[in-house]
Amino acid sequence: MLEIKNLKKSYDGVTILHDINLAIDDGEIVSILGPSGCGKTTLLNLVLGLADADEGEILFQGENVLNVPMEQRGFNIVFQDYALFPNLNVYKNITYGLRNNPSISTRQEVEDLIDLLGLREHLDKKIEQLSGGQKQRVALARTMVMKPKILLLDEPLSALDGVIKESIKAKIKQIARDYHLTTIIVTHDPEEALTLSDKVLIIQNGTISQYGKPDDIIQKPENDFVKEFILNQLLIKKNNIFTLFRQGNEPKIAAQVG
Ligand SMILES: Nc1ncnc2c1ncn2[C@@H]1O[C@H](COP(=O)(O)OP(=O)(O)OP(=O)(O)O)[C@@H](O)[C@H]1O
Ligand SMILES: [Mg+2]
Known part of the structure; x- marks a missing residue:
């Protein structure tokens, strides 16, 4: 299990990540979702060990790895480019x-x-x-x-579209399942996050807005930011939305957004 506790990060006196707390089970796929500049890549870099946190803990299998150098953490990243x-x-x-x-x-x-x-x-x-x-x-x-003990992916699908995007999504899922590999994926696309992951972490201005299963986020958005950022963007992509609602609860979702 990967546990992040009270993690804080600032650059030049400006707080970028405020107080991040979350737990990821072994083999889970988690998406980090939020608008540009909200702190997604910063959080990924802290987990990887590419940047140092100001405060907090990152525990992997119970051991605090915050002061373990990147090479020895055994996590690995696929960069966007x-x-x-x-x-x-x-x-x-x-x-x-x-x-x-x-x-x-x-x-x-x-x-x-x-x-x-x-x-x-x-x-x-x-x-x-x-x-x-x-x-x-x-x-x-x-x-x-x-x-890698944890696979980190920064916007792995943003340069792709259509059939290619779907096929890479399927490969990422298959790898996570076959290798029982904890996988953390940064994205700014709600549809991608909700269809690819076991859990979605929604960040707004360096704070966790909601963390949960895709179905819970769709059916029980905890605040206006989640409703507006996630659900409105999804409605824009109306053609794709029905793939998300396999349980026949489209009218309820539409009512919540409206
Ligand atoms: N090395 C750095 N020095 C100073 N400020 C930084 C540094 N890295 C990131 N920031 C600032 O931290 C904030 C969050 O940046 P981050 O790259 O984590 O955003 P992001 O959510 O990944 O955005 P995007 O979707 O555009 O990639 C931004 O305001 C950015 O300017
Ligand atoms: Mg980024």
Whole structure:
């Protein structure tokens, strides 16, 4: 379990994250959702160890990792721009992290990930020859061969659309389930958060607005921000909304938003 307790972060005297408290069970997919500048990437960076917190605790399996250096936390991130090596082919990108630590993943485990992510036919290609969705899958494979204890994804779907977006969403879900891997995904798209995750963390101005299961957030929004930011944006995407309401409760939702 990952537990965040009373976490605070400021930059240049300005408080960015106020008092963050949450718990994530092993193997859960959690989305961090909120408008631009609300502190999503900052929270991800604190968990990863890329930035230091001012106060609070980050407990992983009961141990406070706040003062554990990033490399030793064993969490891993896929950055929004993928950060792949343009001069290396796909296979070398995927296995890059193993060159000094070949024992982390067996050859078979690497091969399994290549097949799971549908990359076998692209292994000899240069990165520039790939589509956005293919690059995203290479970035996922490169992170997964390192067997992270927690997988962090910053806006993994924002550069993608349509069928490609749906297929990457399915791959992320499958990886989290197959590897029983705690996965934290930053997004500013409510539909993405509600369809992809077990729980959604909604942040407004560095404070938790609501944290819960997608169904609870849709049916019991705890405040006006959640109602307006989440549900109104969803209604704009009316064509997609019915996929969210599998239990036939559309009229109730519409009434709540109105
Ligand atoms: N290294 C930094 N130094 C100073 N201020 C920072 C730094 N990193 C982030 N901030 C500030 O913290 C706030 C939150 O930034 P953050 O990147 O966490 O937002 P975000 O929710 O990820 O936004 P977006 O959706 O646009 O990516 C912003 O006001 C930003 O300017
Ligand atoms: Mg961000």
